[in-house]
Amino acid sequence: RAVICMSRLVPGNKLDAIRRLGADVRIVGNSQDDAQQEVDRLVAEEGLVMLPPFDHPDIVAGQGTLGLEIMEQVPDAASVLVPLSGGGLASGVAAAVKGVSPGTKVIGVSMARGA
Incomplete structure (x- = not known):
């Protein structure tokens, strides 16, 4: 299971491509920081593993x-x-x-x- 959390700033073509690959896409807020809050919630509440998008x-x-x-x-x-x-x-x-x-x-x- 892959849950990808992104902001409303992400272009539609990118969202479509990610969805085609089978991910559960969640659009949250207007910034990467807003989307990160949803990631943190999923990690805490559902035990998902966070894979950072760039800073690792x-x-x-x-x-x-x-x-x-x-x-x-x-x-x-x-x-x-x-x-x-x-x-x-x-x-x-x-x-x-x-x-x-x-x-x-x-x-x-x-x-x-x-x-």
Whole structure:
């Protein structure tokens, strides 16, 4: 069972994709902090295990595999663009890219009118 708690700021296409994978999606509040309150409730009341979306070393390391794949496919990349949100993806990709190619620039990008 996977229960994913997110705020109203999450784009519909992302919600649809998560639902298609079979998760129970819960939209709570207007921020990640609001959604986290629901996570904390589920952990306390239902005994679920919290898997952080971005701020955990294992999550960052897992996201870093993307950076390794990029560098395998484009070893001479001058720059890599990474979408920003919670920072786990950007942290992992940056660590992997810089570990393989210290001179490659890693640039974080955010959607217009993003949180």
